[in-house]
Amino acid sequence: MRILVLGGTAFLSAEIARQAVASGHQVTCFARGTSTEPPDGVTWVRGDRTVGAAAYEGLGRNWDAVVEVARDPMRAREALEQLAPGAAHWTFVSSCSVYADHSVPGADETAALLEPLPEGQAGTPETYGESKVAIEQLTVSAAGDKAHIVRAGLIGGPGDETDRYGYWPGRCAAGGDTVLVPDIPDDATQIIDVRDLAAWILRGAETRLTGTFNAVGDVVRFEDYFAECTRAAGNLDLDVARATGAWLAEQGVECWAGPDSLPLWLPPDHDGFQARTNLSARDHGMHLRPWQETLAAALEDERRRGLDRERKAGLSREAERRLVALWRDQER
Structure with a gap:
C-alpha cells in the first residue's frame, strides 16, 4: 500500500x-x-x-x-x-x-x-x-x-512526552522522599498502548475499516495501577502519603496533567473520562496487550530519559516535599 x-x-x-x-x-x-x-x-x-x-x-x-x-x-x-x-x-x-x-x-x-x-x-x-x-x-x-x-483515549508507552502515564512509575523508581498520592483507590485509569493503537490504525487502513470508534484501553483501578508501579520499580516499601482530593485542590494541585499536577487524578464529575467502552473497537480487530507490559515499557522509557529530569506533568520534588509536610502536619 x-x-x-x-x-x-x-x-x-x-x-x-x-x-x-x-x-x-x-x-x-x-x-x-x-x-x-x-x-x-x-x-x-x-x-x-x-x-x-x-x-x-x-x-x-x-x-x-x-x-x-x-x-x-x-x-x-x-x-x-x-x-x-x-x-x-x-x-x-x-x-x-x-x-x-x-x-x-x-x-x-x-x-x-x-x-x-x-x-x-x-x-x-x-x-x-x-x-x-x-x-x-x-x-x-x-x-x-x-x-x-x-x-x-490517553495514549501511553515508549516515546510519550506528555509525562502523564509515565509519571507514577518514574516517581516510584526514583524513590527517596515520601510519594504524595491522591487517595483515589477505586478511580478508573484507562490507557491504550501507542503500539497497539498504531497497529489497529494500520490494520484498519489495510482492511478499509470505516466508522467511528473509541480507541481506549481496558479499565484498571488506580490502586492496582499504583501497586504495579511500585512492583515494577522494585520499591514495594516506598513511603506514601495519601491525600484527599479536596485537600489537594485547596493546595492548588492540578488534576490530570501539566505543571504542579498529579497525573491520572480527575476532577469531580469525570467518573467516565477514563472508563469508556472499547467493545466496538475490539469487535473490529483492536487487540490490547496486558496493561502491565505498557507500564513496564513506560518505566523503561522514563529511566532512559532520566528520572530526575524536568517534567511536563507531575510535581517537582520540592513541591512534593512541601505538600507532604503540610499533609502530615494537618493529620496530627
Whole structure:
C-alpha cells in the first residue's frame, strides 16, 4: 500500500509510520521535522501546512490510505480538500475529549458531543475537544464512506512526552522522599498502548475499516495501577502519603496533567473520562496487550530519559516535599 502520514515525527504518527514500513508498505511522511525526523525507511516530504493549500503541491493526489492527526480544523480542511478525493481510505485520529459529558462510565460512541469549533475560529488548548469535533465533521463530509474516525483515549508507552502515564512509575523508581498520592483507590485509569493503537490504525487502513470508534484501553483501578508501579520499580516499601482530593485542590494541585499536577487524578464529575467502552473497537480487530507490559515499557522509557529530569506533568520534588509536610502536619 501507498500510505501517506500527515505528520510522522512524533509519538503516535511516528509509530504508525514505523509499523507501516515494517509491514512492507510504501510510506510517505509529510512533516516539517522542526524538532525530530520521521522513522527510517519512509519517504520524507518536508512541508509546512501553515502556508495553506499550496503546501500540498507536488505531494501527489492518489493514496491507498491517508492518516491525519491534526488539531487545527483549518489545516484539516485544506488537507481534505486537496487529498481526500484521491484517497482510497482516510483515518482521522480524534479524541475522547470530543464528548460533552464525562460523568458516565461505560459510555459508547453514541454519547453526545461538544459543539464543533466555529469555522474560522483558531483552536486553542482550551478548545481541543471542539476542534476535534469540527475535524470529525469535516472528515465525514469530505471522505464519506472512506472515513475511519479513531477517538483515542490517553495514549501511553515508549516515546510519550506528555509525562502523564509515565509519571507514577518514574516517581516510584526514583524513590527517596515520601510519594504524595491522591487517595483515589477505586478511580478508573484507562490507557491504550501507542503500539497497539498504531497497529489497529494500520490494520484498519489495510482492511478499509470505516466508522467511528473509541480507541481506549481496558479499565484498571488506580490502586492496582499504583501497586504495579511500585512492583515494577522494585520499591514495594516506598513511603506514601495519601491525600484527599479536596485537600489537594485547596493546595492548588492540578488534576490530570501539566505543571504542579498529579497525573491520572480527575476532577469531580469525570467518573467516565477514563472508563469508556472499547467493545466496538475490539469487535473490529483492536487487540490490547496486558496493561502491565505498557507500564513496564513506560518505566523503561522514563529511566532512559532520566528520572530526575524536568517534567511536563507531575510535581517537582520540592513541591512534593512541601505538600507532604503540610499533609502530615494537618493529620496530627
